[in-house]
Amino acid sequence: MNREQKKQIIDDLSIKLKESKNIYFAKISGLNSVQTASLRKLCFDREVSLLVVKNRLLKKAMESQDDKDFSLFYDLLKENTSIMFSETSNNPAKVIKDFLSKNDTETPLLKGAHIENEVYLGHDQIDILATLKSKEELIGDVVTLLQSPIKKLVSSLNSSSSNISGLLKTLSEKSEIVVKKEETNTEESSTEESSNEETSTEESST
Numbered sequence: 001m002n003r004e005q006k007k008q009i010i011d012d013l014s015i016k017l018k019e020s021k022n023i024y025f026a027k028i029s030g031l032n033s034v035q036t037a038s039l040r041k042l043c044f045d046r047e048v049s050l051l052v053v054k055n056r057l058l059k060k061a062m063e064s065q066d067d068k069d070f071s072l073f074y075d076l077l078k079e080n081t082s083i084m085f086s087e088t089s090n091n092p093a094k095v096i097k098d099f100l101s102k103n104d105t106e107t108p109l110l111k112g113a114h115i116e117n118e119v120y121l122g123h124d125q126i127d128i129l130a131t132l133k134s135k136e137e138l139i140g141d142v143v144t145l146l147q148s149p150i151k152k153l154v155s156s157l158n159s160s161s162s163n164i165s166g167l168l169k170t171l172s173e174k175s176e177i178v179v180k181k182e183e184t185n186t187e188e189s190s191t192e193e194s195s196n197e198e199t200s201t202e203e204s205s206t
Helices: 003-019 033-045 055-063 071-076 091-102 123-130 135-159 161-205
Strands: 022-027 048-053 081-086 109-115 118-121
Touching: 003 048, 003 055, 003 081, 022 091, 033 048, 033 091, 048 055, 048 091, 055 071, 055 081, 071 109, 071 118, 081 091, 091 109, 091 123, 109 123, 118 123
Parallel strands: none
Antiparallel strands: 022 081, 022 109, 048 081, 109 118
């Protein structure tokens, strides 16, 4: 590998490290060709990008970052190192756990992870990372919680709409009865007054 090729690899790694929010560093040495192919297929199915890189080139790519600090990972860059990139924060951790549970192997092992600018070191963090939710998922959970009371209110209103309609109808009918009664009383009062006026006129004439 000449100098130009090394520079191109470092540049490509630098871009991936800069643009990716979820980055895992793992050890996958010790796998045979069949196991390696199985791991790659599992990564593909889970939408995880898997790269095997040289530690020296990876460190240079890490050192070139301005917005992210990878210094805590420098001591982990020993033996074989693979990088896992994913749009979903917990997918690489699930890949590692699933592969280990279904295969009689000691690797892959998690060296560390850089998730949303948070650093996780060591394979003992794998269970935490496997249950980790992305910001989008957390926002979705919050939105669901906020929508729940509104949905209950709408459901309650819908279920009682017939009662509300019945109540409004009853109130309307009662209002009409009261109005008609008042109109009747007014008419009776007017009739009575007219009758009294006629009687008074007759008496005056007499």
